[in-house]
Amino acid sequence: MKTAVSILAVGLAMLGSCLMTQAQVVEDFKPSELNQAGKEYPMVNSERRVRAQLLAPEATSVKLDIGGVKYDMVKDENGLWTGESDPQDEGFHYYQLNVDGASVPDPGTLFFYGASRWGSAVEVPAADAEIYALKNVPHGVVRQHLYYSKVSGTIRRCFVYTPPCYESNPDARYPVLYLQHGGGEDETGWASQGKANLILDNLIADGKAVPFIIVMDNGTWRPTGPMAPRREGEPWPPAGWADGFKNTLLQDIIPMIDSVYRTIPDNAHRAMAGLSMGGMQTRAITLGNSDVFGYVGMFSGGSISPADIEQNPEFKQNVKLLFIGYGSRELESGRYSMGGDPKTNTEQVNALGIKTSFYVSQDTAHEWQTWRRSFYQFAQQLFK
Amino acid sequence: MKTAVSILAVGLAMLGSCLMTQAQVVEDFKPSELNQAGKEYPMVNSERRVRAQLLAPEATSVKLDIGGVKYDMVKDENGLWTGESDPQDEGFHYYQLNVDGASVPDPGTLFFYGASRWGSAVEVPAADAEIYALKNVPHGVVRQHLYYSKVSGTIRRCFVYTPPCYESNPDARYPVLYLQHGGGEDETGWASQGKANLILDNLIADGKAVPFIIVMDNGTWRPTGPMAPRREGEPWPPAGWADGFKNTLLQDIIPMIDSVYRTIPDNAHRAMAGLSMGGMQTRAITLGNSDVFGYVGMFSGGSISPADIEQNPEFKQNVKLLFIGYGSRELESGRYSMGGDPKTNTEQVNALGIKTSFYVSQDTAHEWQTWRRSFYQFAQQLFK
Known part of the structure; x- marks a missing residue:
């Protein structure tokens, strides 16, 4: 009984967290202007959140690593992982993805040299762009x-x-x-x-x-x-x-x-x-x-x-x-x-x-x- | 008993495969000249094999995808995956890594546009370089x-x-x-x-x-x-x-x-x-x-x-x-x-x-x- 209650509590907590996240995120994401030709992701919304996506059917964990924070991404039934960051400052940001412990560039973006590596970046539209x-x-x-x-x-x-x-x-x-x-x-x-x-x-x-x-x-x-x-x-x-x-x-x-x-x-x-x-x-x-x-x-x-x-x-x-x-x-x-x-x-x-x-x-x-x-x-x- | 024999047979087969592979690969790998500054991998040997390496501690499968073939890489105790390809032609080759089903660039290389994407490449030294x-x-x-x-x-x-x-x-x-x-x-x-x-x-x-x-x-x-x-x-x-x-x-x-x-x-x-x-x-x-x-x-x-x-x-x-x-x-x-x-x-x-x-x-x-x-x-x- 104690176990069942615990599971229920955890389930409710997860549901609450999930609902809270959904309520917070404004769904007006557009592709970053630094994406490779024809690539939809990463995207940025009007809150300046960055949303990344990666197909990784057999992975058990994929994270978006931006601004010194690793954000958990969520897998759908097709093995497509999606997740977004907290709002970022306007302008250019280096980032990377983390797939089961491997830090790799996001294959959706153009690449830039920073942090002593060639890697991904995203552009958050600025008022003075x-x-x-x-x-x-x-x-x-x-x-x-x-x-x-x-x-x-x-x-x-x-x-x-x-x-x-x-x-x-x-x-x-x-x-x-x-x-x-x-x-x-x-x-x-x-x-x-x-x-x-x-x-x-x-x-x-x-x-x-x-x-x-x-x-x-x-x-x-x-x-x-x-x-x-x-x-x-x-x-x-x-x-x-x-x-x-x-x-x-x-x-x-x-x-x-x-x-x-x-x-x-x-x-x-x-x-x-x-x-x-x-x-x-x-x-x-x-x-x-x-x-x-x-x-x-x-x-x-x-x-x-x-x-x-x-x-x-x-x-x-x-x-x-x-x-x-x-x-x-x-x-x-x-x-x-x-x-x-x-x-x-x-x-x-x-x-x-x-x-x-x-x-x-x-x-x-x-x-x-x-x-x-x-x-x-x-x-x-x-x-x- | 049957199980024990099977395990032994599989073990011997794996050992044989391992020995055969080791005998085939000449250990004179050098970093590809297209690597990012300070990056050791990928490497190429005198047989023109390409060896890649990636840290992916929690991955269950990492492959080197080059020349239309996916080569299994092997994990060591530190979560470092290493593997090599069959001999490639002299010159420049596009390739990518596959981490638990995700096709991503190798973070060790410079990036080049081909196959409708920016991705990794390796240079196999040529006699007429x-x-x-x-x-x-x-x-x-x-x-x-x-x-x-x-x-x-x-x-x-x-x-x-x-x-x-x-x-x-x-x-x-x-x-x-x-x-x-x-x-x-x-x-x-x-x-x-x-x-x-x-x-x-x-x-x-x-x-x-x-x-x-x-x-x-x-x-x-x-x-x-x-x-x-x-x-x-x-x-x-x-x-x-x-x-x-x-x-x-x-x-x-x-x-x-x-x-x-x-x-x-x-x-x-x-x-x-x-x-x-x-x-x-x-x-x-x-x-x-x-x-x-x-x-x-x-x-x-x-x-x-x-x-x-x-x-x-x-x-x-x-x-x-x-x-x-x-x-x-x-x-x-x-x-x-x-x-x-x-x-x-x-x-x-x-x-x-x-x-x-x-x-x-x-x-x-x-x-x-x-x-x-x-x-x-x-x-x-x-x-x-």
Whole structure:
């Protein structure tokens, strides 16, 4: 009798949980725009929940693993598993599926490099998706450029965006932004999940940005590993951690770009920016090389303090703009504020006479929507 | 007793099978060059077997699905599944894993578009891998080019290879090859799994090919669907199946390329080629438009017959070279010889006074190694 009651109680609890879930989920799911051609799933609803589906007839457990949470999916009589997440922030999210303990990409999506792997992602429609929409405006070209690096003795790859007018104005010369990805990402990120090319196409078409070249290279420097695990008691990041990429940037990449492309090779027409690890690299590299870079952008990657300026006094004369961007959720959590509170730092640096811009992306965290928006803001202030 | 004997018999059979397998497999596996950075598996040995590995602790069955065969993998005490295939041909192979009935990409590899999906692939080292190796030679650039199509009313994407000398010779003009993928593939194929950019970089560096531009677009024409399922009794491919891509090629792509790039816009400096479905499109498009294309290449995609020439007599005057390539295994099987035996057809067309080249890739089938080699041969005969 005790057993029967227990089973009934569990059954009612499960039924309640099931009904509650159904009541919560709004059934207006649409395919994610990052799905492979012809694939319906994953989908996203107006609550910004992600629903995944996978055929796995013999599996005993399938989970949707997104935003650090694993959501159980439910099997139907055909072996089709379906399940949805809690609401996600607007924008781009990496995720994966878990099939009987195996973490695998969802075969329904295009693949993106992040978290040190090529894997699935989903796009949650954003209120400001206009800024990176594919429109019928003149489009720049993204070039895959292979080059030999003297610093590393290897052939490396970068992507180079040239603006729409680049080919039709064969005598014009352009400023250059060196734009870096985050830790566990690579040189593909900004023109893929970042949509930097579409953002700049749209800004140029609207007359809101001057045309410039963007160079996107790989800042992951092996074998030393710029983001090696933190060891107890050691300063983090360790001294010299950005030197590997700094050397290849200054000795290989910039000379190559200035020789192959029609650039304006001076500090007033050269910018560096990056997200997260790329922002920290931007800080580490531009502080000591402000004669090379006249514009500096850091997105969710720390800030520059009065103490930094004291150690690099020429920064004040050389730099035309210091841009600091963060997601509001990052600031609320107090994370990713390496080197002190970024807002206070930026105000204090501004008070020293350096032009600054501090941007907060509302209701986003340490994620691509913050960086797309930061780039959108930064790009409008460059080379003006 | 009967049961005990049966178990013993099964046990001996399994042991025998196990020993036999171990004796067959040479333990000199090395990571595939298409693996993601830092990933050991999949691996390939000197027999050209592919070995895959996946952590799936709670799975009851994991299979390696390659070349149309599903190979059982074996679980160890840590939940790590490992298994290998029979020997594969040299070159590039699509594959997937099957976890308790779910077909998923192998999270160890880079991803490629084929079989109408983005999925895993493995590279079996080839004796002639030199032809597409990444070397320290001058490299051309592969450009992602977005453009508006009047024919379809959409924004389309193509990839454009410009040779190494393109930027440094701003007044030079170049011939153009329009190079098409196969069914279930897309515009990414030739510069990714096809390695057409590296093959041409190497040929130009060796003085074996003249520098030219390559345009790689998407020949999958929706919504009509060029490769819709065959219906009993209907001719295949159906009449007009290539008109969708023909219209966008002639009305959108070629005018756009000739206006944006420094081309030589005439028949003597314009070629079309493709693999499989792309070869069939090349046949369908160039036969009626030989005033546009002076060089024609079909790789595993049929051939041109004397009857074709009879219906298109101007082909003889206009075309400087007709190249037909096949894998030897395709010819042996008698498959993919649409419109009659390709060797006989090509000999007969040659006898009509048309310059032809017939190439057979040894020990390869309807697969990328055949097409890499065909392109390597074809490129050396272009625009000379």
